[in-house]
Amino acid sequence: MNTLLLVLGITYLHVTMGYTSLKPLSYVQLPTGLNSAGGEVFGGLDLKASEAAAFDHVNSILYVIGSTSHLMHAIDIINPAKPVRLFKHKFTIGEGVPLAIAICGGEIAVALSAQTDTNEGHVRFYRTYTRNSGANDVFLDGYVTVGSRPRDIKYTPDCNIVVVSNEGSAGKDEGGAYVDPEGSVTIIQGEKTGNPSVRLVDFLDFNIGQPNYNMQIRTPSLYIPKSVYSGDTTVAQDLEPEQVTITSDSRTAYVTLRENNAIARVNLRTSEIPSVTALPRKNWQYTGVDVSDRDGGVHRRIFPGLQSLRQPGALASFEIGNKKFLVTADAGGIKEYTAAKHGFAWSDSAIAKTIAAQIEVPGLKVNASNDEYLGRLFISTVDGKNAFTGLYSHLEMFGGRGFSIWDTSNMQAPVFDTEGTLEEYMESFYKPVFNTDYVKATATYTSPEMNRDFASEYQGAHVSSIDVADNNGTVLMVAGTWSTGTLFLYTVDTSSGQPIPQFQAIYRAGNTDEPWADLYTQKTVGDLYISDVGIITSDKSPVDRPLLYVTSSGAGAVSVYEIVDETPNIP
Numbered sequence: 001m002n003t004l005l006l007v008l009g010i011t012y013l014h015v016t017m018g019y020t021s022l023k024p025l026s027y028v029q030l031p032t033g034l035n036s037a038g039g040e041v042f043g044g045l046d047l048k049a050s051e052a053a054a055f056d057h058v059n060s061i062l063y064v065i066g067s068t069s070h071l072m073h074a075i076d077i078i079n080p081a082k083p084v085r086l087f088k089h090k091f092t093i094g095e096g097v098p099l100a101i102a103i104c105g106g107e108i109a110v111a112l113s114a115q116t117d118t119n120e121g122h123v124r125f126y127r128t129y130t131r132n133s134g135a136n137d138v139f140l141d142g143y144v145t146v147g148s149r150p151r152d153i154k155y156t157p158d159c160n161i162v163v164v165s166n167e168g169s170a171g172k173d174e175g176g177a178y179v180d181p182e183g184s185v186t187i188i189q190g191e192k193t194g195n196p197s198v199r200l201v202d203f204l205d206f207n208i209g210q211p212n213y214n215m216q217i218r219t220p221s222l223y224i225p226k227s228v229y230s231g232d233t234t235v236a237q238d239l240e241p242e243q244v245t246i247t248s249d250s251r252t253a254y255v256t257l258r259e260n261n262a263i264a265r266v267n268l269r270t271s272e273i274p275s276v277t278a279l280p281r282k283n284w285q286y287t288g289v290d291v292s293d294r295d296g297g298v299h300r301r302i303f304p305g306l307q308s309l310r311q312p313g314a315l316a317s318f319e320i321g322n323k324k325f326l327v328t329a330d331a332g333g334i335k336e337y338t339a340a341k342h343g344f345a346w347s348d349s350a351i352a353k354t355i356a357a358q359i360e361v362p363g364l365k366v367n368a369s370n371d372e373y374l375g376r377l378f379i380s381t382v383d384g385k386n387a388f389t390g391l392y393s394h395l396e397m398f399g400g401r402g403f404s405i406w407d408t409s410n411m412q413a414p415v416f417d418t419e420g421t422l423e424e425y426m427e428s429f430y431k432p433v434f435n436t437d438y439v440k441a442t443a444t445y446t447s448p449e450m451n452r453d454f455a456s457e458y459q460g461a462h463v464s465s466i467d468v469a470d471n472n473g474t475v476l477m478v479a480g481t482w483s484t485g486t487l488f489l490y491t492v493d494t495s496s497g498q499p500i501p502q503f504q505a506i507y508r509a510g511n512t513d514e515p516w517a518d519l520y521t522q523k524t525v526g527d528l529y530i531s532d533v534g535i536i537t538s539d540k541s542p543v544d545r546p547l548l549y550v551t552s553s554g555a556g557a558v559s560v561y562e563i564v565d566e567t568p569n570i571p
């Protein structure tokens, strides 16, 4: 889409004079792997070649990890319009699969899952590259063992503590036996002294019968029928920590438990998890949403009896005065067990039409039987049921199709929610690719336009990444989505003491009318499956203006944008 259309669109939405927009500066496609001679291979879409990034502002180097490629790329963005790939670091099979990266005070921390991801993972620490040093790799400082499948890693702002979320997802061990490791959080302190203290904090207190047990917390794997898997699963095994944010005072970490629709609070002074908060459902009774790929286009309809599990993955924190807020990317997450990965098949989801007979509300039952309405939607089979009849009294879909903001002192309800606006903006600005999705089997002949609406019955406007930063007094917020690879830019009005996001701009990179496979080859597929976004504030930017980096797991690329203040100079 061109800038003119965006400007017209903004005018149409009655956003007043002065707004902020995204200007694409560069796009770098990263290799999906190396061949036996060490040459780079660009193997196609959805190969996780660009999973996450961290920025060293001292040297203006962006570090990007690819998980299946086992690579970490050092990319010089001193000129963000002309990035230069300086070198790449290859992780060995034994070191594991890099899943997350963080940088603080001249140190890089990379979280690596074991090759068999039910085994324990590791964090490896490296020194950042020094500009003009001529080095062609990073130098290892040390490593520590963490829990299974470390999914995210963050430093406290003072760089003293590293917090790692260990997802502990279920699967087969090397012997082929089904195991479900406990989710946990690892707190690593004083790595730089060479003698770090490493504490693994578990969720055993949240098990049934234990002091912190809370039946409001969603625990889907406890519903696996005995006929499918005869073993027992505990709450601690079911809880799957996903992403981490840390408050600016370095005292508290918040960790999302995506499938559990909950957020854990971690006290970094005592290394304890005092609470896990179950998030309220989102009600779609008065908000339009497109939940069907068989409705012949974009139709955001209202369905009484439809709710959603927010199930945040990514999150970020910010403060207004001394009030602490979280912004959560309400992604959604279906739990799926397969014979290949787990040894048995089960899912906590079903297509609404297949369970319509078990709905006790007549009108809802009629709509759930209709493919143009709710019939195609994936809904939770462990939620929404009347405890006495066992029938569905309402339906709960996966994901909030947006983001929400929470006051950490009271998480009973969000202080802000995008409601249905992300799909509304998609319809206004990018209707030809509304809720599009990449489909591998047809990638050589279907285009993003042809796959329009494919994500509607899954997670729709699925926000997969989010960041917030104070840029010289202006709070900037960016959300990035999965299948459509779209960026939503906001400023946050904080003048009332409460955060009020103001929509500024939407941007979807990439062409829309050629087959996905060709777009990959031509490097015009955009930011498919946004896996990480990071705002570089002007004080840390090589060009003294705020930048945004975007990694995309599907495209295997990293994009850099400038966040442009379009406020006109009125003399």
Ligand SMILES: *[C@@H]1O[C@H](CO)[C@@H](O)[C@H](O)[C@H]1NC(C)=O
Pocket (backbone or CB within 6 Å): 301, 302, 303, 304, 305, 362, 363, 364, 367, 373
């Ligand atoms: C069925 O869906 C239509 C389309 O959104 C809606 O207008 C209607 O109210 C729904 N019916 C019931 C009984 O929920």
Ligand SMILES: *[C@@H]1O[C@H](CO)[C@@H](O)[C@H](O)[C@H]1NC(C)=O
Pocket (backbone or CB within 6 Å): 472, 473, 538, 539
């Ligand atoms: C920050 O804002 C002030 C005015 O509020 C301005 O004078 C200053 O130049 C800005 N700094 C940067 C780095 O943009």
